[in-house]
Amino acid sequence: EAGVTQSPTHLIKTRGQQATLRCSPISGHTSVYWYQQALGLGLQFLLWYDEGEERNRGNFPPRFSGRQFPNYSSELNVNALELEDSALYLCASTYSGSSYNEQFFGPGTRLTVL
Amino acid sequence: AQSVTQLGSHVSVSEGALVLLRCNYSSSVPPYLFWYVQYPNQGLQLLLKYTSAATLVKGINGFEAEFKKSETSFHLTKPSAHMSDAAEYFCAVSDLKAAGNKLTFGGGTRVLVKP
Numbered sequence: 001e002a003g004v005t006q007s008p009t010h011l012i013k014t015r016g017q018q019a020t021l022r023c024s025p026i027s028g029h030t031s032v033y034w035y036q037q038a039l040g041l042g043l044q045f046l047l048w049y050d051e052g053e054e055r056n057r058g059n060f061p062p063r064f065s066g067r068q069f070p071n072y073s074s075e076l077n078v079n080a081l082e083l084e085d086s087a088l089y090l091c092a093s094t095y096s097g098s099s100y101n102e103q104f105f106g107p108g109t110r111l112t113v114l
Numbered sequence: 115a116q117s118v119t120q121l122g123s124h125v126s127v128s129e130g131a132l133v134l135l136r137c138n139y140s141s142s143v144p145p146y147l148f149w150y151v152q153y154p155n156q157g158l159q160l161l162l163k164y165t166s167a168a169t170l171v172k173g174i175n176g177f178e179a180e181f182k183k184s185e186t187s188f189h190l191t192k193p194s195a196h197m198s199d200a201a202e203y204f205c206a207v208s209d210l211k212a213a214g215n216k217l218t219f220g221g222g223t224r225v226l227v228k229p
Contacts, residue, residue: 004157033216043204045216056216090157092217100146100165101208101215105157 002027004106006091012112013081021076021109025093032074033094033103034066038087046089049074050096081113116141116207120220128228133192135223137179137205140186146208147188148217149179153201161203164188175199200227 005024013019025032034046045058049068057064063079072093078085088110092103121136139145146165150158162173169181175198179190188205205220 006157031215035217042221043217043219045218048215050215058216092158100163101217102148102160102163103217104160105150107157110155 004091004093004104006089006106006109008109009107010110010112012114014114015081015083017081019078019081019085019111021078021089021091021111022073023076023091023093023106024073025091026104028095029093029104030072030096031094032068032072033092034074034076035090035092036060036087037090037108038084041087043090047076078111083113086111086113116145116218118205118207118218118220120203120205120223122223123221124224124226126226126228127195129197130194133177133190133195133199133225135190135203135205135225137188137190137220138186139188139205139207141207147179147181148206148208149173149177149188149190150204150206151175151201152204152222158204161190195225195227197227197229200225 007022031050033048036044048056052068066076068074088108090108092105094103117140119138148163149161152158161177162171164171164181172178177192202222202224204222206217
């Protein structure tokens with residue numbers, strides 16, 4: 001069974017640009033989560049999508065946004081990039097009926113903002 | 115609000131020695147607890163999870179963790195370290211309803227295994 005996949009693996013942008021990151025969940029999983037892992041800041045929850053709807057977001061500004069498509073894949077958009085947005089962005093998926101919220105993670109997209 | 119504290123951002127152990135990684139949590143409801151491992155330049159891999167079925171949980175790669183409600187702890191152990199255990203380990207808590215389904219992570223503990 002294929003795991004969570006993310007693309008691209010690496011992304012280099014300059015300040016002020018926009019970045020788009022993509023995630024495909026495990027087949028059968030309907031929930032997608034996004035986390036940011038920035039140096040020195042640990043793993044921070046960004047967004048949760050379930051059945052095509054945004055269900056919860058972390059303490060991030062509105063320039064972090066995303067969506068979930070009918071096939072449950074997801075896209076994270078970061079507008080007006082700032083240097084501190086440089087981080088590893090991890091996507092995770094789970095089955096929305098899961099009792100334990102066991103999340104399965106992809107390999108991440110490393111975003112570098114110059 | 116939930117929180118997770120991992121004592122020690124770095125741990126150094128000799129190959130063959132006991133690995134002990136400490137995790138304490140706070141949660142307003144009985145939690146679900148997880149340990150994840152992250153190898154360099156990779157995502158997170160689930161080691162084990164506590165879901166209230168048993169207080170001693172066995173995971174992959176010889177790791178196990180014990181849930182102690184009285185101590186609000188979920189420490190991770192492995193009897194004998196292997197060089198391949200060098201990685202960063204994260205403890206996480208999930209509260210399905212109150213916290214909007216997110217996982218709250220500890221700061222991580224980086225394990226160095228000495229030959």
